[in-house]
Amino acid sequence: MVEKIIVENLNCYYNKNCILDSLNFSILKNEILNIIGPANSGKTTFLRTLNRMNDYNTYYSRNGNIYLDKLNIFNMSVEKLRRRIGMLFAMPIPLPMSIYENIVFAPKCLGLIFEKSKQDYIVECVLKAVFLWNEVKDRLNKSAMEISGGQQQRLCIARILAINPEIILFDEPCSGLDPISTAKVEETIIELKKKYTIVFVTNNVKQASRIGDRTAFFLMGKIIEINKTEEFFISPKQKKTADYISGRFG
Numbered sequence: 001m002v003e004k005i006i007v008e009n010l011n012c013y014y015n016k017n018c019i020l021d022s023l024n025f026s027i028l029k030n031e032i033l034n035i036i037g038p039a040n041s042g043k044t045t046f047l048r049t050l051n052r053m054n055d056y057n058t059y060y061s062r063n064g065n066i067y068l069d070k071l072n073i074f075n076m077s078v079e080k081l082r083r084r085i086g087m088l089f090a091m092p093i094p095l096p097m098s099i100y101e102n103i104v105f106a107p108k109c110l111g112l113i114f115e116k117s118k119q120d121y122i123v124e125c126v127l128k129a130v131f132l133w134n135e136v137k138d139r140l141n142k143s144a145m146e147i148s149g150g151q152q153q154r155l156c157i158a159r160i161l162a163i164n165p166e167i168i169l170f171d172e173p174c175s176g177l178d179p180i181s182t183a184k185v186e187e188t189i190i191e192l193k194k195k196y197t198i199v200f201v202t203n204n205v206k207q208a209s210r211i212g213d214r215t216a217f218f219l220m221g222k223i224i225e226i227n228k229t230e231e232f233f234i235s236p237k238q239k240k241t242a243d244y245i246s247g248r249f250g
């Protein structure tokens, strides 16, 4: 198993409060790593640190390192890092433009595609990858605001795929969705694993047991347990994990 990301002695602080405490773990290439844990356990802070979204937050500080393919992410340009690591948030936030333009906007800004035929090709590929093509192929020039929330979330995933990253971070992507849309997003994420490395944050323990290859349990900024998903849920090694997954707290 190839280690895609290595987290080494990572501590993060907001206003000097320790939010992530001595994290040491790796994320393997082409795995889905679930991160579960109660509110305020630092899950989003970890994703934001990995994508360097807190660089300009003066209340935030950190020490320790994160390596992506053995390169320290804190020594890379943020632009290069974001090309390699895409992030999807809980609420779908399409750009106020057409479905088609939502997808080609970033690749065009980055100078990755110019010709219309190439744009058409990418739009079709990424919409097929998120199982949205058949639902929207006849209205690509309609506003992205006119499709349902579940479709918007898959469009936002397609938008990330259009810049061809290596890693995708999902922060509770189904929390605002109904069960049918949730199932479609889950199916999409499992399919994406063939090509991408995925970090999947969820508050939904059942969803974690369906999706990830491995699961990490965060509690008050610490990793309590990380293991293969099946073992994690069937025979947790820590009492705190057992209590959390059985709903005794959180």
Ligand SMILES: Nc1ncnc2c1ncn2[C@@H]1O[C@H](COP(=O)(O)OP(=O)(O)OP(=O)(O)O)[C@@H](O)[C@H]1O
Residues within 6 Å of the ligand: 014, 015, 019, 037, 038, 039, 040, 041, 042, 043, 044, 045, 046, 057, 059, 203
């Ligand atoms: N921008 C910020 N400034 C100051 N404190 C913050 C900031 N963002 C998060 N925190 C604090 O960091 C802690 C961890 O928050 P974080 O959002 O990482 O938790 P989480 O595990 O994602 O929770 P949830 O399940 O509710 O999304 C919380 O105590 C929160 O109040």
Ligand SMILES: [Mg+2]
Residues within 6 Å of the ligand: 043, 044, 045, 171
């Ligand atoms: Mg969060």
